[in-house]
Amino acid sequence: MNDFQLNRRQALIASGLGTMSLGMPGMVLGTDKVDASGKAVKSEKSCIFVLLCGGPSHLDTWDMKPNAPVEYRGPYMPISTKVPGMRINEMHTGLAKLTDKFTLINSMSHPGAISNHFDAMHNLLSGQSAKRVQQGMANEQPYVGSFVAKHKPSKRNFVSNAWIIKCVGPPVFCAPNIGIGGYLGSAYAPVFVGSANNHPAMKDFKPPQIYDPYDEKRFEKRKSVLRGLESNRLDKDKVVKDWSDLREKTYEALTRAEGRQAFEMHREPDSVRERYGMHPLGQNLLLARRMVESGVRFVTVNGWTGQADYDKQGPPSSSWDMHGGNMGMGDAFGNGSYGMGFCLPRLDQALSGLLSDLSDRGMLDNTLVVVTGEFGRTPHVLKQNPPGRQHWPKCFSSILAGAGIAGGQVYGKSNKYGQYPTDNPVRPEELAATIYHALDIPINDPQDPSGILRSLTTGEPIKELFG
DSSP: OOTTOOOHHHHHHHTTOTTHHHHSTTOOBOOOOBOTTSOBOSOOOEEEEEEOTTOOOGGGTTSOOTTSOHHHHOSOOEEOOSSTTOOEETTOTTGGGOGGGEEEEEEEOOOSSOOSHHHHHHHHHHTOOOOOSBTTBOOOOOOHHHHHHHHSOBSSSSOSEEEESOOOSSGGGSOTTTTTOGGGOGGGSOEEEOBTTBOTTSTTOOOOGGGSOOOHHHHHHHHHHHHHHHTTTTTTOHHHHHHHHHHHHHHHHHHOHHHHHTTOGGGSOHHHHHHHOSSHHHHHHHHHHHHHHTTOSEEEEEOOOOOBTTBOOSOTTOTTOOOGGGGTOOOTTSSSTTOHHHHHHHHHHHHHHHHHHHHHTTOTTTEEEEEEOSSEEOSSOOSSSSOOOOEETTOEEEEEEBTTBOSSEEEOEEOTTSSSEEESOBOHHHHHHHHHHHTTOOSEETTOTTSSOEESOSOOOOGGGBO
């Protein structure tokens, strides 16, 4: 190789960027448009995926059974909402006013005998229900956020796929391919943002190190040297020109302030921050909105609601794993960290804040919001003290809003005890296909790196959900 035959890795290293866009998770550059001032024009669609890790009880949230015996229905009652016939938990006073903006699915279901977080999350996030290839080894199917990063990458932000607060604590709460991007590779895995001890509700919140400011003078010097090396070959050598264009695009994305400013929460008025709630879930959803505004395509938000003042137990990945006394988690219907009396009002405030804010800003048309757990909870309340519910993959609920999803409707239904769907069952396959359809991503993947045409999911989008 002569001095002017630069490969991609050498071009990035010479420009001071190392191999960041080659191997750093989520750092995939694309083609968003900006105007002459550098501000974004109408963006392609993005997604905020709120994962209520642990699995909330559908019977105590969005598929309530007030006419069932108390050992099934639990202690809560539903309230009427803006949409006649759609009734949700009495603590969802904010969401009750916004039901015209979202669709409620009450027929989610995992086919087969799955009952653990690990497999349920994998199936939900990958959009497939197939068994893992080998015992103890996850299959190579990428997750939805990785496919979005591949097909709808961002140019304004060098991160296309992000995850706010990675699963923490026992590994049962971590889906197997969460950090590897499946067969697409680590470049399409999410960039992880924040932790239990570093989240945007805290005054000293710090963004990921990859957003740290760079030494502009040093970068400019390296750019000048590289341009000199390339200058005599750009017109003659298409390979050199391609890598030069790549380097310039990567450099431009890395040095834009827009991505870093998304983490400067003080830029938001206090009234907006308080609208979401000054707790981890509220501020994480506000951060998700800001990241989408800065060009991130897919933001998964861990549904951790924080910890009750008098009850500091529980890792920040399992607020909704409300087993009750048999696992030492306290009353599932109480006000502790694992109690719906604590978690549901925070979810209501944060989610209603997000939906109303997106709507007010004109962002809901291009931002898909998905809110779901990996499964539901047992229809029968456990006979123990204090009470709780076990895992229940046969039936659960999800919320979808924005990006063409019609509001004010309930899709599917379960039987009178919430044990199983009786109408329009929705598997992980159909949910994933619906997400791809909402984001204008074809289900058949012509860019499969193996050269084999593989489908992103075997499901079909639920066209009835769209207005």
